[in-house]
Amino acid sequence: MTKQALSRRSFLRTASALGAGATAFGFGPQQWNAAPPQKIASLQFSLAHLTVLGCPPPEMTYVAARAGYDFVSYRIIYMGLANEPNYALAQNADMLRQTKKALADTGLKVNDIELARIADDKDVKTYVPALETAAELGAKHVISSIWTANRNYAVDSFAQLCDLAKKVGLTVDLEFVPFANVTNLQQAIAVCKEVNKDNCGLLIDMLHFSRSRVKLEELDAVPRNWFHFAHICDAPSEIPTTNDGLIFTAREARLYLGEGGIDIAAILKRMPVVPYSIELPHLERVKELGYAEHARRCLDSAKKYFAAHPRA
Numbered sequence: 549m550t551k552q553a554l555s556r557r558s559f560l561r562t563a564s565a566l567g568a569g570a571t572a573f574g575f576g577p578q579q580w581n582a583a584p585p586q587k588i589a590s591l592q593f594s595l596a597h598l599t600v601l602g603c604p605p606p607e608m609t610y611v612a613a614r615a616g617y618d619f620v621s622y623r624i625i626y627m628g629l630a631n632e633p634n635y636a637l638a639q640n641a642d643m644l645r646q647t648k649k650a651l652a653d654t655g656l657k658v659n660d661i662e663l664a665r666i667a668d669d670k671d672v673k674t675y676v677p678a679l680e681t682a683a684e685l686g687a688k689h690v691i692s693s694i695w696t697a698n699r700n701y702a703v704d705s706f707a708q709l710c711d712l713a714k715k716v717g718l719t720v721d722l723e724f725v726p727f728a729n730v731t732n733l734q735q736a737i738a739v740c741k742e743v744n745k746d747n748c749g750l751l752i753d754m755l756h757f758s759r760s761r762v763k764l765e766e767l768d769a770v771p772r773n774w775f776h777f778a779h780i781c782d783a784p785s786e787i788p789t790t791n792d793g794l795i796f797t798a799r800e801a802r803l804y805l806g807e808g809g810i811d812i813a814a815i816l817k818r819m820p821v822v823p824y825s826i827e828l829p830h831l832e833r834v835k836e837l838g839y840a841e842h843a844r845r846c847l848d849s850a851k852k853y854f855a856a857h858p859r860a
Contacts, residue, residue: 594619596827613654638677785809804849
């Protein structure tokens with residue numbers, strides 16, 4: 549990994565915010581404890597694992613429930629990245645049992661799992677245990693992204709992944725990432741059209757949408773039934789010029805909705821209403837606040853943003 553790679557200590561810190569932490573970064577208790585407006589009560593939110601990646605799935609589930617989320621989005625396909633925890637539930641029977649108990653205790657549902665990467669050194673059949681585990685947990689979707697320059701291989705592998713996922717009732721939602729090989733919306737649309745699978749979807753991440761400089765009107769060409777859920781967060785309006793800079797923001801420094809320069813409302817207005825998975829890692833805030841408080845602020849800021857932008 550680059551120098552921006554997450555440190556193990558940062559990932560594994562899970563202490564709750566105490567004392568001054570509750571008012572850190574300019575947010576006072578009164579602002580964060582306000583009841584969500586009725587107008588956004590019907591929206592559904594999921595806690596994406598990258599937001600609280602130091603929390604194993606059972607702990608993450610309890611954190612999400614206490615904060616008021618409707619779903620959880622687990623990162624249970626281990627990618628072997630430096631210092632990233634291994635939550636491969638298909639190979640960890642005890643953690644899987646604890647995760648099932650946490651879901652039963654809280655009543656939360658699993659929205660999606662990640663990340664089924666399409667890469668030169670990856671046979672998508674190796675994802676079958678994770679897909680089966682996801683279905684066992686009641687998940688609906690699996691996220692994929694493409695990390696090979698071999699287009700024919702990418703399309704064939706993605707199509708095969710869709711077929712494998714369909715056997716267990718999952719959609720496969722392709723996410724374009726500006727530092728991967730499918731970097732923008734047009735490229736992602738082209739792949740989805742070519743594979744032509746009825747369980748293929750397209751995942752819009754607010755950060756990647758902005759960083760890829762996608763035009764709003766491009767969303768109008770996306771079939772409405774391809775939208776199953778979306779990743780929401782905010783970020784500074786200035787776009788880094790290097791992959792290291794893009795990765796740093798994506799993995800370590802996303803912002804609460806309304807803090808940055810992404811016109812989230814304009815993007816979401818072009819899409820149908822779907823569950824919103826809050827993918828918002830911010831390591832400095834986690835150090836200051838702890839995972840539980842950070843997760844709560846992610847959700848509270850999102851609800852306030854939607855209340856202030858009802859057309860979104």
